[in-house]
Amino acid sequence: MRRYYLILFLLLFACRNHPVEKLIIKGSDTEINLVMAEAESFMEKDSAVSISITGGGSGIGITALFNKRCNIALSSRPLNPYEEALAMRRGIYINATIFAKDAIAIIVNPQVEVKSISLSQLAKIFSGEITNWNQLGGHDGEISLYGRQSSSGTYNFLKDNVMTSDFAPGVKQLSGTGQIVEAIKQDKNGIGYVGIGYIVDQTGKPNREVKILSLQPTDTSAAISPLSKLDIYSGRYPLTRPLYQFTIGKPTGKVKEFIDFQLSAAGQKIIEENGFFSIKPQQQAILQ
Amino acid sequence: MISKRISHLFAFAMITSCLVIVITCWGFILINVVYNGWSVIGWEFLFKNPKNGMTEGGIFSAIFGTTMVTFISCMFSAPIGIACAVYLNEYTKDNWVTKLIRASIRNLASIPSIVFGLFGLAVFVKSMGFGPSILSAGLTLGLLTLPILITTTEEALRKVPSGLREGAVALGATKFEMIITVLLPSSLSGIFTGIVLSLSRAAGETAPILLTGAAFYSRYLPGSIKDEFMALPYHLYVLSTQHSSIEQVRPLAYGTAVVLIALVFFMNIMVFILRSKHQKKFYG
Amino acid sequence: MKKRLLIDAVGRIAFATLAWISVLILVGIFLMLASNGLRLIFHISPRELFSVKWNPSDYENPTFGIVSMVISTGLTTLLAMVVAIPIGVGAAICISEILSSNIRAWVKPMIEMLASIPSVVIGFLGIVIVGPAMAKLFHLSNGLNALNGALLLAVMSLPTIITVAEDAIHSVSRELKEGSYALGADKISTLKRIIIPNCYSGIIAAVVLGMGRAIGETMTVLMVTGNATTMPDSIFDPVRTLTATIAIEMGEVPFNSNHYFGLFACGLILFLITLTANIIAENLAQKLRRNEL
Numbered sequence: 016m017r018r019y020y021l022i023l024f025l026l027l028f029a030c031r032n033h034p035v036e037k038l039i040i041k042g043s044d045t046e047i048n049l050v051m052a053e054a055e056s057f058m059e060k061d062s063a064v065s066i067s068i069t070g071g072g073s074g075i076g077i078t079a080l081f082n083k084r085c086n087i088a089l090s091s092r093p094l095n096p097y098e099e100a101l102a103m104r105r106g107i108y109i110n111a112t113i114f115a116k117d118a119i120a121i122i123v124n125p126q127v128e129v130k131s132i133s134l135s136q137l138a139k140i141f142s143g144e145i146t147n148w149n150q151l152g153g154h155d156g157e158i159s160l161y162g163r164q165s166s167s168g169t170y171n172f173l174k175d176n177v178m179t180s181d182f183a184p185g186v187k188q189l190s191g192t193g194q195i196v197e198a199i200k201q202d203k204n205g206i207g208y209v210g211i212g213y214i215v216d217q218t219g220k221p222n223r224e225v226k227i228l229s230l231q232p233t234d235t236s237a238a239i240s241p242l243s244k245l246d247i248y249s250g251r252y253p254l255t256r257p258l259y260q261f262t263i264g265k266p267t268g269k270v271k272e273f274i275d276f277q278l279s280a281a282g283q284k285i286i287e288e289n290g291f292f293s294i295k296p297q298q299q300a301i302l303q
Numbered sequence: 304m305i306s307k308r309i310s311h312l313f314a315f316a317m318i319t320s321c322l323v324i325v326i327t328c329w330g331f332i333l334i335n336v337v338y339n340g341w342s343v344i345g346w347e348f349l350f351k352n353p354k355n356g357m358t359e360g361g362i363f364s365a366i367f368g369t370t371m372v373t374f375i376s377c378m379f380s381a382p383i384g385i386a387c388a389v390y391l392n393e394y395t396k397d398n399w400v401t402k403l404i405r406a407s408i409r410n411l412a413s414i415p416s417i418v419f420g421l422f423g424l425a426v427f428v429k430s431m432g433f434g435p436s437i438l439s440a441g442l443t444l445g446l447l448t449l450p451i452l453i454t455t456t457e458e459a460l461r462k463v464p465s466g467l468r469e470g471a472v473a474l475g476a477t478k479f480e481m482i483i484t485v486l487l488p489s490s491l492s493g494i495f496t497g498i499v500l501s502l503s504r505a506a507g508e509t510a511p512i513l514l515t516g517a518a519f520y521s522r523y524l525p526g527s528i529k530d531e532f533m534a535l536p537y538h539l540y541v542l543s544t545q546h547s548s549i550e551q552v553r554p555l556a557y558g559t560a561v562v563l564i565a566l567v568f569f570m571n572i573m574v575f576i577l578r579s580k581h582q583k584k585f586y587g
Numbered sequence: 588m589k590k591r592l593l594i595d596a597v598g599r600i601a602f603a604t605l606a607w608i609s610v611l612i613l614v615g616i617f618l619m620l621a622s623n624g625l626r627l628i629f630h631i632s633p634r635e636l637f638s639v640k641w642n643p644s645d646y647e648n649p650t651f652g653i654v655s656m657v658i659s660t661g662l663t664t665l666l667a668m669v670v671a672i673p674i675g676v677g678a679a680i681c682i683s684e685i686l687s688s689n690i691r692a693w694v695k696p697m698i699e700m701l702a703s704i705p706s707v708v709i710g711f712l713g714i715v716i717v718g719p720a721m722a723k724l725f726h727l728s729n730g731l732n733a734l735n736g737a738l739l740l741a742v743m744s745l746p747t748i749i750t751v752a753e754d755a756i757h758s759v760s761r762e763l764k765e766g767s768y769a770l771g772a773d774k775i776s777t778l779k780r781i782i783i784p785n786c787y788s789g790i791i792a793a794v795v796l797g798m799g800r801a802i803g804e805t806m807t808v809l810m811v812t813g814n815a816t817t818m819p820d821s822i823f824d825p826v827r828t829l830t831a832t833i834a835i836e837m838g839e840v841p842f843n844s845n846h847y848f849g850l851f852a853c854g855l856i857l858f859l860i861t862l863t864a865n866i867i868a869e870n871l872a873q874k875l876r877r878n879e880l
Contacts, residue, residue, distance in 0.1 A: 321677025415803030507705030
């Protein structure tokens with residue numbers, strides 16, 4: 016019996032390998048796979064650091080940052096007024112680094128005939144005002160809405176920039192963007208919002224199992240597809256947004272090294288390979 | 304009477320078909336998982352860490368993380384749980400206090416696991432400042448399994464015939480000596496059953512570790528118990544909902560499911576063997 | 588001799604301390620649940636609590652209506668039990684009375700093992716197999732709904748129900764059974780008139796345990812029910828249970844905010860539901876046990 020406890024005790028200490036610095040990153044589901052690729056590449060070059068990443072949504076990352084449970088919070092949205100007030104109350108300075116650009120794609124099942132919609136129609140669809148595809152020129156089918164949960168930066172981005180009223184209560188709130196894509200592949204009436212990185216492969220070719228809608232910024236303008244890099248960089252595609260990484264105070268030490276790596280040419284190349292859009296080095300903005 | 308025979312035959316058929324349905328469902332589940340996951344299992348899968356965006360490589364960090372966290376949960380809940388069961392069974396009288404305590408233990412065993420997760424987040428991660436770590440998750444799982452352990456240990460202690468206890472005391476042992484030298488050894492296999500059952504429960508739970516320490520990805524094994532860790536059930540969860548190429552990693556998800564089920568089955572078989580050995584040893 | 592007595596006293600104190608620690612921990616859990624959950628009442632009106640809309644993370648106009656989630660939890664659990672109870676009890680009867688004791692010796696442990704299979708695996712299969720199959724079968728556009736969750740919950744609570752019910756049925760005394768056979772009754776009549784009436788309490792215990800399992804299940808429902816905060820109109824609507832709500836929002840709540848208390852309130856409600864079910868079942872079981880021979 017005593018030998019058993021001794022072995023357990025030894026095992027606990029056995030896992031201590033060479034001293035590495037630990038970096039804990041939490042937050043955005045949109046960014047998580049991208050940052051995992053960045054981290055893998057970074058750790059290949061630098062073996063004295065161990066990065067652990069957890070997702071769940073931008074809100075979870077920001078909350079963890081405030082509670083000092085992580086070094087970097089990944090967020091696909093800026094801080095909201097409540098969070099800014101909280102930071103001010105606690106005397107914390109939250110540093111924001113923009114490291115990539117994202118486009119939110121509205122995807123539907125390939126069996127949906129609609130090819131493009133306007134932003135106001137998008138708002139009406141997700142608020143439940145438009146309920147059937149035949150109201151948009153498609154087949155007769157009740158629109159099946161897919162979205163994220165309230166901790167998601169993408170959810171909040173849409174809420175702040177597109178929606179004019181609340182999301183419909185019937186929106187299915189799935190645990191991750193990946194699950195949304197999988198569900199819409201099989202749901203002939205499905206529509207959902209995802210970060211573009213989830214539906215294009217490394218060469219920029221879109222996933223053929225879902226259909227990407229083109230968006231009209233106003234009811235009368237031309238429809239723009241998120242697959243055109245030019246339209247994303249010029250801002251013509253209406254749902255582009257910067258992707259943030261928040262830290263408490265200016266980044267230092269390994270945190271700074273990792274963020275600098277992501278902003279370097281090698282890091283930005285990884286961003287492009289994962290379907291997102293790089294920011295030119297001059298455009299890197301440090302807010303506040 | 305023929306109609307009675309027919310109705311009885313019908314009842315017989317219905318009852319048997321119930322069991323057939325159960326076995327078919329569960330058989331389908333197991334066969335489907337093993338069939339789809341079998342091809343992925345191999346040396347690399349079981350002993351290497353994930354690489355290339357978790358689309359290749361193995362799940363060793365998840366296996367290691369799960370092992371560590373279940374050990375911690377056991378190290379916390381076993382001494383406390385066994386001591387509690389011994390105290391309730393041997394030292395206290397059967398009055399309303401102990402009845403209330405036993406009832407509370409039974410009711411707390413049925414609290415949903417996510418509530419334990421919430422509790423673990425508030426107490427271990429936040430208030431005690433352990434942060435998300437193997438320690439926090441292990442303690443949370445220990446809390447989850449504590450009621451189970453107390454109940455099974457009490458049952459094991461009750462099964463020991465009072466003659467053994469009285470004999471030891473008659474030979475001059477103090478109560479404590481009796482417990483240590485006679486009672487616990489003779490109920491050891493029952494206690495072990497409880498420990499292994501609670502270990503297998505802890506290994507398979509996802510909800511309590513969601514926010515108390517499980518990580519989507521971490522390249523190296525956790526260096527200490529204050530680190531985050533990858534875990535098998537959480538890994539299956541993220542591979543099927545959060546990964547960027549869910550269809551591509553589906554075989555890996557199946558493989559993870561196979562490893563999880565195999566782990567749980569292995570523990571249960573151990574329990575089964577222990578129990579039958581104990582039967583033979585004590586009851587001929 | 589004195590040394591041994593000293594060790595005995597110290598040992599007793601050690602056991603007592605550890606025992607009281609575990610009792611205090613368990614009481615502490617309940618107290619924390621209650622105190623944090625009830626604190627919500629001090630901040631919002633009961634009428635809002637009993638409304639339908641749950642949207643506490645909206646920073647302009649948070650709402651804390653738990654009704655739709657309670658109904659969702661109830662719907663999935665009820666559906667699951669409607670499926671699981673007849674099949675579970677039937678299977679238990681079959682194992683206990685119809686199978687030979689050789690076969691029973693390995694079927695029973697096998698079913699006990701099934702109870703330990705992690706819920707994520709079942710949820711995973713729910714996404715990959717049950718969802719699409721259900722969509723095809725019922726001509727729905729997708730399979731993420733209450734029925735999917737209920738079926739999976741039923742499958743998960745079946746082993747628990749079967750194991751406990753089978754124990755109860757098998758423990759009906761041999762004299763009763765053999766007396767019935769000796770009087771000429773066949774198996775089914777004996778079952779109907781002697782065996783089952785004598786283990787109602789055990790069967791009820793089994794059902795309650797299975798129901799507790801179904802209510803408290805988190806990961807499975809999180810993955811397959813679609814998590815829509817709407818009030819379900821039919822079993823083919825997506826639903827969000829209390830457990831899924833806690834899992835989803837646990838990570839983003841600021842400490843000691845109304846939202847935080849709201850989640851504890853959900854946990855408290857879950858605890859009260861299972862507590863009530865346990866109490867009813869125990870009283871019922873006791874009453875029935877008195878009627879048994």
